[in-house]
Each structure stands twice: as structure tokens, then as C-alpha cells.
Amino acid sequence: MTQSAKITSTDRRSDRTKAAILRAARERFAAQGYERTAIRAVASDAGIDPSMVMRYFGNKAQLFDAALAIDLRLPDLTGVPADRLAQALVRHFLERWEGDPADDALLVLMRSAVTNEQAAARMHEIFATQVAPALAAALGPEAAAQRAGLVSAQLLGLGLTRYLLRLPAVTALTPDEIERGLAPAVQAVLDPA
Amino acid sequence: MTQSAKITSTDRRSDRTKAAILRAARERFAAQGYERTAIRAVASDAGIDPSMVMRYFGNKAQLFDAALAIDLRLPDLTGVPADRLAQALVRHFLERWEGDPADDALLVLMRSAVTNEQAAARMHEIFATQVAPALAAALGPEAAAQRAGLVSAQLLGLGLTRYLLRLPAVTALTPDEIERGLAPAVQAVLDPA
DNA sequence: ACTGTAGGCCAACACGTGTTGACTTTCCAG
DNA sequence: CTGGAAAGTCAACACGTGTTGGCCTACAGT
Numbered sequence: 001m002t003q004s005a006k007i008t009s010t011d012r013r014s015d016r017t018k019a020a021i022l023r024a025a026r027e028r029f030a031a032q033g034y035e036r037t038a039i040r041a042v043a044s045d046a047g048i049d050p051s052m053v054m055r056y057f058g059n060k061a062q063l064f065d066a067a068l069a070i071d072l073r074l075p076d077l078t079g080v081p082a083d084r085l086a087q088a089l090v091r092h093f094l095e096r097w098e099g100d101p102a103d104d105a106l107l108v109l110m111r112s113a114v115t116n117e118q119a120a121a122r123m124h125e126i127f128a129t130q131v132a133p134a135l136a137a138a139l140g141p142e143a144a145a146q147r148a149g150l151v152s153a154q155l156l157g158l159g160l161t162r163y164l165l166r167l168p169a170v171t172a173l174t175p176d177e178i179e180r181g182l183a184p185a186v187q188a189v190l191d192p193a
Numbered sequence: 194m195t196q197s198a199k200i201t202s203t204d205r206r207s208d209r210t211k212a213a214i215l216r217a218a219r220e221r222f223a224a225q226g227y228e229r230t231a232i233r234a235v236a237s238d239a240g241i242d243p244s245m246v247m248r249y250f251g252n253k254a255q256l257f258d259a260a261l262a263i264d265l266r267l268p269d270l271t272g273v274p275a276d277r278l279a280q281a282l283v284r285h286f287l288e289r290w291e292g293d294p295a296d297d298a299l300l301v302l303m304r305s306a307v308t309n310e311q312a313a314a315r316m317h318e319i320f321a322t323q324v325a326p327a328l329a330a331a332l333g334p335e336a337a338a339q340r341a342g343l344v345s346a347q348l349l350g351l352g353l354t355r356y357l358l359r360l361p362a363v364t365a366l367t368p369d370e371i372e373r374g375l376a377p378a379v380q381a382v383l384d385p386a
Numbered sequence: 387a388c389t390g391t392a393g394g395c396c397a398a399c400a401c402g403t404g405t406t407g408a409c410t411t412t413c414c415a416g
Numbered sequence: 417c418t419g420g421a422a423a424g425t426c427a428a429c430a431c432g433t434g435t436t437g438g439c440c441t442a443c444a445g446t
Contacts, residue, residue: 013413014423033308035228039404049425054405114307114357115226123358132362149354149362150374156358157350161342164307165316165349169325169342181343184386185378193377207393232434242395247435 018056020046025067030108034064034116061118068122070105072130077138085138086186087179093155094175101163110156111164127152139190150189158182211249213239218260223301227257227309254311261315263298265323270331278331279379280372286348287368294356303349304357320345332383343382351375 024045028037039060043050057063073096080088101107109126112119131152136144158178161170173181217238221230232253236243250256266289273281294300302319305312324345329337351371354363366374 017423033228035226036308038402040402048423050404051406051426052424055423060404110353111307114304114353115229120358124360127360127362145362146370147374149360149366150351150371150378152360153350153354153363153375154347154378155350156354157346157348158343160303160307160353161346161349165313167317167320167342167345169320169338170346173342177339178343181340181382181385182346185343185347185381188378188381189374192374210393231432233432241393243434244396244436245394248393253434 014056017046017048017052021048021053021056021063022067025063026103026105026108029064029067029112030102030104032111034112034119039063064112064118065122068105068109068119070109070122070126072106072126074130074134077134080138082138082190083187085190087183089151089155090158090179090183090186093158094178097159097163098175107159107163110159147189147192151186154182154186154189207249210239210241210245214241214246214249214256215259218256219296219298219301222257222260222305223295223297225304227305227312232256257305257311258315261298261302261312263302263315263319265299265319267323267327270327273331275331275383276380278383280376282344282348283351283372283376283379286351287371290352290356291368300352300356303352340382340385344379347375347379347382 021042024042025037028042028045039053040050042063043053046053053063057066075088075092077085077088097104097107106126109119109123113123114120127148132144132148135148135151138144139147158170161167162178170178214235217235218230221235221238232246233243235256236246239246246256250259268281268285270278270281290297290300299319302312302316306316307313320341325337325341328341328344331337332340351363354360355371363371
């Protein structure tokens with residue numbers, strides 16, 4: 001039977017628009033956050049009718065949830081010498097963000113998580129399943145539990161001030177200056193006095 | 194003429210409700226951010242009609258602007274020994290925030306500034322007129338310009354993760370633990386390698 | 387007692403939102 | 417060719433929003 005051929009062809013069609021919706025949604029959520037993003041605008045960006053968004057994703061909250069399927073792609077820190085851990089972390093996030101801050105999932109999440117409970121919950125989840133384990137692998141479980149919070153505070157603080165708030169005093173710095181300035185600070189958190 | 198007496202009495206009446214509106218607005222903006230705060234809700238909290246809000250503040254944006262008249266009450270850092278600057282800063286913000294995070298103006302501002310241009314602009318202004326000068330007084334002008342950004346990133350990162358996102362790994366720490374962990378890191382930014 | 391005015395309320399408008407259901411078009415299997 | 421399902425459009429509902437203007441009420445000055 002050629003049913004499989006049929007299925008794939010039709011499924012491909014719908015999957016393509018589904019992907020277009022998701023891409024448009026990510027861009028809007030990133031630029032404006034959850035509340036200010038209108039489904040009509042997402043649909044318009046994707047070149048289809050608003051009702052298609054509902055057909056494929058159910059409702060706005062579920063669309064948001066789908067847009068937040070995130071992989072931070074944290075580097076493997078187990079091979080990094082202990083005294084260069086901080087540098088590796090700072091550099092990784094800088095590289096990630098300098099590319100295109102607007103569509104980086106972590107910044108999308110931050111922008112919405114501040115006013116939206118659903119996004120905040122997802123943030124907790126991302127932290128628990130990705131950030132904490134990566135640090136635990138490098139520092140050992142109990143040390144990581146103590147320090148992962150402050151490290152996150154430092155890195156998210158950078159993302160907040162440079163890419164979301166765009167504080168001039170932070171955007172004025174070059175990536176190199178940030179790495180040189182911030183890496184020792186993060187290292188200070190990793191190595192308790 | 195007793196006109197002055199008349200004016201003060203009537204003005205007092207209106208000023209009292211005006212203040213009530215402002216108080217309610219600050220609470221709502223703090224808890225929900227700009228977009229999710231409804232004027233009807235503010236009016237209801239203040240025990241008056243929504244149209245009174247318009248009468249006294251013009252529109253929502255101006256109400257928001259009035260709610261953001263903020264004094265960070267930064268401590269005078271000129272007398273603090275250079276090697277204790279970071280500790281003084283971290284402690285100050287912790288004390289400020291541990292009291293009642295919900296109505297601290299800086300957190301109000303952060304919550305809205307991430308999605309609202311007007312709030313972001315105000316944030317830049319607050320930084321330029323309060324944070325930067327306080328650091329300049331302690332570090333000297335050109336050193337402050339270089340490092341104020343990263344110091345702010347670290348302090349706002351703490352506020353973000355602990356009071357807005359409430360990341361468990363950060364809320365689990367006691368204020369003392371945070372001060373011990375973060376002060377050396379902030380000091381590392383203040384003292385370049 | 388009378389009157390003007392400031393303080394306040396009510397009802398409504400205009401608009402944007404998420405969401406729904408009925409209708410049309412596309413397109414492929416038989 | 418043809419039927420039927422998948423993909424997509426259209427128009428509308430129900431609701432919450434910021435905002436407006438007209439009306440009422442209390443009270444201070446004469």
C-alpha cells in the first residue's frame with residue numbers, strides 16, 4: 001500500500017506550516033514577551049490564518065509551551081581545568097548571545113519569565129535539567145548545589161543587562177572586555193574563599 | 194483672604210486619593226508588570242472609580258511614569274575602604290530587597306523594563322543618575338565607567354534570579370551565604386586582574 | 387440659604403484580544 | 417473523473433482593555 005507515501009506527503013505540508021508558525025512565534029515572544037505577543041501577529045508573520053495556530057497548537061499557552069522547547073547546548077565541562085571553568089562558561093554564553101540575541105531561547109525565556117508564571121516554571125525546569133547537571137559534572141554534586149545559583153545569577157545578570165535592558169554601560173563593552181572582567185568574578189564564586 | 198486655607202483643605206482631599214492611587218499602582222506594577230496591570234484593578238485597590246485615575250494622571254503611561262519616581266537610596270561609598278566596597282554594595286541591596294521585595298522600586302522597574310521600552314528608558318536614567326555617580330565617587334570617574342556595568346549586571350542578576358524568577362537554587366541560600374559568596378566576586382570586578 | 391466648584395460615579399465607546407465554527411479550496415487515492 | 421479528507425479562509429462572538437463625557441454630590445465662600 002502507498003499509504004505511507006500519502007501520509008508523509010500530507011504530513012510534510014502541515015509540518016511545514018507548523019514549523020513556520022513556531023518560528024514566527026519564537027521571534028515574537030523573544031521580541032515582545034508573552035503578553036504583548038498576539039496570535040494574529042504570529043499568524044500574519046507565518047503567512048496563514050490565526051485559526052490555523054489554534055488548530056495546530058490548541059491555544060496561546062500551548063503555543064508558548066511549544067516555543068519553549070529549549071536546549072541550552074551547554075558545553076561539556078568535565079574536560080575543562082578547574083581554573084578555567086568560569087572562562088569557559090562566560091565565553092560560551094557570550095558566543096551564544098552575540099550571534100543573534102533575538103532568537104536565543106534562553107533570552108526568550110527570560111523576557112517572559114519575569115511576568116509569566118508558566119515561563120518561570122519552565123525556567124526552573126531548564127535550570128534543574130541542564131544548568132545544574134552540567135555544573136555538577138564539573139564541580140561534584142554538593143559543591144554545585146551550593147554555587148550553581150550564584151553562577152546563574154551572574155550569567156543571567158549579564159544577559160539581562162546587555163541583551164534585554166541594553167544598559168549602555170554594559171553594551172559599550174566588547175565581548176573580550178566582558179570575558180576578562182567577568183570570568184574572574186565567576187571563578188570567585190566557584191572557588192569559595 | 195482665607196484662600197490659602199481653602200486650597201490646602203481641598204488639595205489635601207485630592208492628594209490623599211492621588212497618593213492612594215499611586216500606592217495601588219506601585220503594588221500592581223510590581224506584582225504583574227506594566228502590560229498585565231489594569232487601570233480598573235488599580236482603581237479598585239484604591240477604592241475609587243477608574244476615571245479618577247485618568248483625571249489625576251492623564252493616562253496609563255503617565256501613571257506608570259509617576260509610579261517610577263525612584264530613589265535607590267544608595268549608601269555613600271566614599272568612606273568605605275576599597276577592599277570592602279563590594280561587600281557594602283551586596284549587603285545594601287540584600288537588606289533593601291529582603292525587607293519587602295514586592296514593593297521595592299528597583300524590582301518594580303526590572304519587572305517591567307524587560308518588556309516595556311518606557312520602563313527600560315527609565316532604568317537607563319536611574320543607572321546614569323544614581324548608580325554610576327555612586328560608583329564614580331568611590332572608584333574615580335574612568336575606572337567606574339569601565340566597571341559599573343559589570344557590577345550592575347551582577348547585582349541585577351541577583352535580584353532577577355532571587356526575587357523575580359525565584360530560582361530555587363538562589364532562594365535556598367540565606368542572605369549571609371549570598372553575601373559571602375557574591376561579595377568576593379563583585380570585588381573581583383572592581384579590582385581588575 | 388445659595389451657588390459654584392472640586393471630587394467622584396456611571397455608562398458607554400472603540401478597539402484589540404483569544405477563540406470558535408462554518409464554509410471553501412486543494413489535492414490525492416480509488 | 418470523483419469523493420473525501422486535509423489545509424486553509426472568513427466572519428463572528430465574548431470579553432477585557434484604555435479612555436471619554438455626562439451626571440451627581442458634597443461642601444466652602446458669600
